[in-house]
Amino acid sequence: MIPIARPDIGQEEIAAVTEVLQSGMLAQGKRVKELEDGWAEYVGVTHAIAMGNGTLALMAIFAGIGLEPGDEVITVSHTFAATANAILSTGATPVFVDIEPDTYLIDAKKIEQAITPRTRAICPVHLFGLVADMDMIRAIADRHGLVVVEDACQAHGATFRGRMAGSFGHGAFSLYATKNMTTAEGGFVTTNDGALADWLRVYRNQGMRARYQFEMLGFNFRMTDLAAAIGLAQLAKLPRNTARRREIAARYDAAFGELPIGLPITPDGRTHVFHQYTLDVGGARDAIVADLREAGVGADIYYPIPVHRQRYIMERGLHAELPVTDDAAARTLALPMFPGLTDAEQDQVIAAVTGAVERHLGPNATVAVGAAPAAPGSAPGTQPGAQPAAGIAAR
Numbered sequence: 001m002i003p004i005a006r007p008d009i010g011q012e013e014i015a016a017v018t019e020v021l022q023s024g025m026l027a028q029g030k031r032v033k034e035l036e037d038g039w040a041e042y043v044g045v046t047h048a049i050a051m052g053n054g055t056l057a058l059m060a061i062f063a064g065i066g067l068e069p070g071d072e073v074i075t076v077s078h079t080f081a082a083t084a085n086a087i088l089s090t091g092a093t094p095v096f097v098d099i100e101p102d103t104y105l106i107d108a109k110k111i112e113q114a115i116t117p118r119t120r121a122i123c124p125v126h127l128f129g130l131v132a133d134m135d136m137i138r139a140i141a142d143r144h145g146l147v148v149v150e151d152a153c154q155a156h157g158a159t160f161r162g163r164m165a166g167s168f169g170h171g172a173f174s175l176y177a178t179k180n181m182t183t184a185e186g187g188f189v190t191t192n193d194g195a196l197a198d199w200l201r202v203y204r205n206q207g208m209r210a211r212y213q214f215e216m217l218g219f220n221f222r223m224t225d226l227a228a229a230i231g232l233a234q235l236a237k238l239p240r241n242t243a244r245r246r247e248i249a250a251r252y253d254a255a256f257g258e259l260p261i262g263l264p265i266t267p268d269g270r271t272h273v274f275h276q277y278t279l280d281v282g283g284a285r286d287a288i289v290a291d292l293r294e295a296g297v298g299a300d301i302y303y304p305i306p307v308h309r310q311r312y313i314m315e316r317g318l319h320a321e322l323p324v325t326d327d328a329a330a331r332t333l334a335l336p337m338f339p340g341l342t343d344a345e346q347d348q349v350i351a352a353v354t355g356a357v358e359r360h361l362g363p364n365a366t367v368a369v370g371a372a373p374a375a376p377g378s379a380p381g382t383q384p385g386a387q388p389a390a391g392i393a394a395r
């Protein structure tokens with residue numbers, strides 16, 4: 001099976017980890033500091049604070065901006081649940097707004113109507129490696145005095161008008177094994193706010209600045225030097241690996257240009273880092289995924305059940321009407337995308353996709369668009385804002 005993702009681990013990482021192991025200094029130390037400095041410079045911010053993972057990075061930001069029960073944070077449901085969970089960890093409430101049907105990112109036009117006197121922050125998720133509309137989001141946040149927290153966990157190096165993801169507000173990154181850059185598990189907060197950065201460094205270290213002097217409530221959210229050593233090798237390779245992801249995406253784009261499916265788009269002024277390469281194949285999605293897996297292609301669905309439809313979220317009364325999110329959950333699939341994907345492997349993926357799309361969406365299709373099971377409450381292809389897959393030009 002060609003996997004959906006495969007970490008790019010080579011001799012550099014092995015040598016770097018070995019060196020740390022041999023040094024005997026395994027926990028947070030000078031490698032973490034080096035990685036933080038390198039990441040801050042790369043993103044173009046004054047502070048990067050390493051964390052144990054991306055969820056902790058988000059939790060630490062939400063704690064650091066002082067969220068409390070009763071506060072609201074506007075975000076999306078079309079994301080990994082950690083975004084909403086981190087908000088909930090402070091006792092605050094995630095308020096879900098819908099996404100754009102073509103970018104799968106927060107629909108900034110819908111943010112203002114979700115603002116209430118309790119709104120404290122907006123948390124766009126730069127899903128799949130594309131930055132949300134930060135012009136609109138920053139303008140809305142400034143107008144209403146809201147904090148911007150970017151979930152950039154999938155967007156290492158993606159830009160919006162030349163500025164990096166994670167530099168528009170307080171940013172959270174994940175360094176999980178399948179991310180564009182990894183430390184196995186790890187994360188960063190990025191910020192230009194010196195006071196918040198200082199608070200975060202103490203918070204992640206049990207509330208200690210000086211040894212055994214606990215100046216505030218804190219926890220262990222630290223990264224290890226072992227992880228940071230991997231991260232330094234990965235950071236050096238990130239530009240090359242991002243370029244390779246773009247090359248793979250361009251080859252998919254060219255191969256699928258004539259098929260009646262939706263391809264990823266990159267709006268003007270942005271650069272995509274293709275954490276995922278996502279197709280909109282309409283109501284035949286589940287049949288196509290089954291065919292791809294049969295053909296040895298590890299296609300996957302991000303995300304099959306949106307956060308607002310998860311039981312623990314609904315039990316908290318956080319349901320929302322999000323037709324475009326429901327559509328995305330029912331219609332999309334992601335293809336293998338990682339720097340080490342060979343041309344031969346990609347040819348196999350392309351042949352499998354082309355065959356499955358012709359079978360299920362071509363003139364002699366046996367599965368009609370809209371016939372596949374939908375996400376609960378959703379009718380694929382019939383929701384406002386959704387486009388029927390059969391009519392979609394390549395984008």
Ligand SMILES: Cc1ncc(COP(=O)(O)O)c(C=O)c1O
Binds near residue numbers: 053056127154174
């Ligand atoms: C959008 C998004 N938010 C948050 C996270 C959480 O990151 P981690 O898995 O490192 O805790 C991830 C990654 O898994 C993610 O993709």
